[in-house]
Amino acid sequence: MEEKFGTVKVKRGLAEMLKGGVIMDVTNVEQAQIAEKAGAVAVMALERIPADIRKEGGVARMADPKLVKDIMNAVSIPVMAKVRIGHFAEAQILEAIGIDFIDESEVLTPADEVHHINKWNFKVPFVCGARNLGEALRRISEGAAMIRTKGEPGTGNIVEAVRHMRIVMDEIRKVQNMSEEELYVEAKELRVPIDLLKEVKELGRLPVVNFAAGGIATPADASLMMQLGADGIFVGSGIFKSSNPKKRAEAIVAATTYFDDPKILAKISEDLGEEMPGIDIRDLTDKDKMQLRSE
Amino acid sequence: MKIGVLALQGAVSEHMDMLKRVGVESYPVRKAEEIEKVDGLVMPGGESTTMGRLIQAFQLEGVIKKRFEEGMPIYGTCAGMILLSNRIEGFDQFKFGFIDLKIIRNAFGRQVDSKEIDLNVKGFDTPFHAIFIRAPVGKDPGKNVEVLAEVPEGIVFAREKNVLVSAFHPELGNDLRVHSYFVDMVKKFLK
Numbered sequence: 001m002e003e004k005f006g007t008v009k010v011k012r013g014l015a016e017m018l019k020g021g022v023i024m025d026v027t028n029v030e031q032a033q034i035a036e037k038a039g040a041v042a043v044m045a046l047e048r049i050p051a052d053i054r055k056e057g058g059v060a061r062m063a064d065p066k067l068v069k070d071i072m073n074a075v076s077i078p079v080m081a082k083v084r085i086g087h088f089a090e091a092q093i094l095e096a097i098g099i100d101f102i103d104e105s106e107v108l109t110p111a112d113e114v115h116h117i118n119k120w121n122f123k124v125p126f127v128c129g130a131r132n133l134g135e136a137l138r139r140i141s142e143g144a145a146m147i148r149t150k151g152e153p154g155t156g157n158i159v160e161a162v163r164h165m166r167i168v169m170d171e172i173r174k175v176q177n178m179s180e181e182e183l184y185v186e187a188k189e190l191r192v193p194i195d196l197l198k199e200v201k202e203l204g205r206l207p208v209v210n211f212a213a214g215g216i217a218t219p220a221d222a223s224l225m226m227q228l229g230a231d232g233i234f235v236g237s238g239i240f241k242s243s244n245p246k247k248r249a250e251a252i253v254a255a256t257t258y259f260d261d262p263k264i265l266a267k268i269s270e271d272l273g274e275e276m277p278g279i280d281i282r283d284l285t286d287k288d289k290m291q292l293r294s295e
Numbered sequence: 296m297k298i299g300v301l302a303l304q305g306a307v308s309e310h311m312d313m314l315k316r317v318g319v320e321s322y323p324v325r326k327a328e329e330i331e332k333v334d335g336l337v338m339p340g341g342e343s344t345t346m347g348r349l350i351q352a353f354q355l356e357g358v359i360k361k362r363f364e365e366g367m368p369i370y371g372t373c374a375g376m377i378l379l380s381n382r383i384e385g386f387d388q389f390k391f392g393f394i395d396l397k398i399i400r401n402a403f404g405r406q407v408d409s410k411e412i413d414l415n416v417k418g419f420d421t422p423f424h425a426i427f428i429r430a431p432v433g434k435d436p437g438k439n440v441e442v443l444a445e446v447p448e449g450i451v452f453a454r455e456k457n458v459l460v461s462a463f464h465p466e467l468g469n470d471l472r473v474h475s476y477f478v479d480m481v482k483k484f485l486k
């Protein structure tokens with residue numbers, strides 16, 4: 001019986017199993033267990049959530065493997081962890097401890113300002129952030145098995161995630177209407193392989209699952225992103241920076257499933273306590289924006 | 296014939312695409328009144344703990360149990376297989392108990408151990424290309440359970456009356472035989 005591990009099908013397949021679900025940032029075992037009980041489809045293990053990384057500054061790196069392992073042992077759902085952009089050694093370490101998914105993330109301080117990780121070299125699937133179709137397809141051509149919007153992490157402000165999701169969807173619709181000649185020009189302009197662009201035209205969507213991330217803080221935020229075409233939701237700081245994480249986590253999970261039912265959304269949005277404090281995007285300079293850390 | 300795919304979370308559209316290729320209409324179902332109207336139900340792959348929580352929070356257990364007792368065929372893949380079982384080793388989580396099978400979750404290991412294999416299936420002339428993703432297996436089947444495929448780790452395809460379960464994901468491949476098998480179960484139920 002021939003067995004094949006780490007294939008495209010197996011990697012993209014795990015992302016497909018996460019659809020319609022919520023992936024939650026957690027910084028310790030207790031939070032991971034709260035997330036699992038609340039119905040998270042996966043947890044993202046990290047040392048500091050984006051809001052704190054933003055506040056404290058300095059270089060943000062991969063989490064301590066001990067912390068990641070403790071969280072892996074504490075929950076039955078998949079565990080993800082972040083590595084710095086281009087830092088393939090951090091990714092090798094996470095693969096060695098058996099992580100289920102790696103986020104090559106702009107939330108951490110980039111390790112390489114030119115190259116992303118060659119993700120084809122790994123058996124573990126990768127998710128990467130994107131602000132537009134070009135970025136999404138470049139990450140997929142490097143081997144990403146899942147895409148998420150970048151949004152603006154740690155702000156509790158949905159505006160950038162909305163912008164990025166709308167841009168990707170709009171560009172996909174344009175590609176669908178292009179002739180073959182136009183596709184070649186578009187591939188050159190987007191700096192992406194023509195075959196991937198042809199696949200997008202044929203499918204009418206990205207060839208991998210596309211989640212929303214960056215600034216989601218309420219059930220209504222989750223619903224908005226799902227209605228804009230997201231396959232699922234990442235919540236970073238929004239849950240454990242709020243006053244009642246358990247209740248808010250359960251509500252965002254339910255909102256991601258019943259995203260198009262305003263009556264249910266109204267009910268689950270009630271009495272959730274205080275949201276995380278938000279940041280107006282206009283108060284951020286380009287230097288503060290994590291989304292500008294790669295393209 | 297109308298088949299519902301339980302759309303609480305997971306790989307819903309993939310099952311709908313396969314059913315369309317078999318020539319059957321399918322619908323995503325998330326509410327009791329929608330589950331009432333279908334002739335068969337697919338519980339897709341995803342996270343069993345997530346789906347279990349939503350089934351309880353939105354009170355879908357009763358209607359699914361009622362339809363099961365009426366003989367409506369149900370097919371669970373991966374997470375769906377876990378939810379349909381009556382025993383889950385090491386985990387105290389929601390389950391329907393419609394098939395007498397003990398489940399070992401993540402039986403192959405973590406995601407790096409997820410794999411594709413060619414699987415011999417009872418009743419299929421040629422092997423089925425099976426995709427396993429953080430998959431469970433079944434053990435200690437009850438006497439009414441028909442084992443349709445097994446690997447060294449345990450049972451990966453089985454049936455008990457109107458309940459069909461697979462640990463692998465035919466909806467991610469190109470082989471329509473598992474979905475055709477389930478559609479035949481629904482056809483017999485409608486007769």
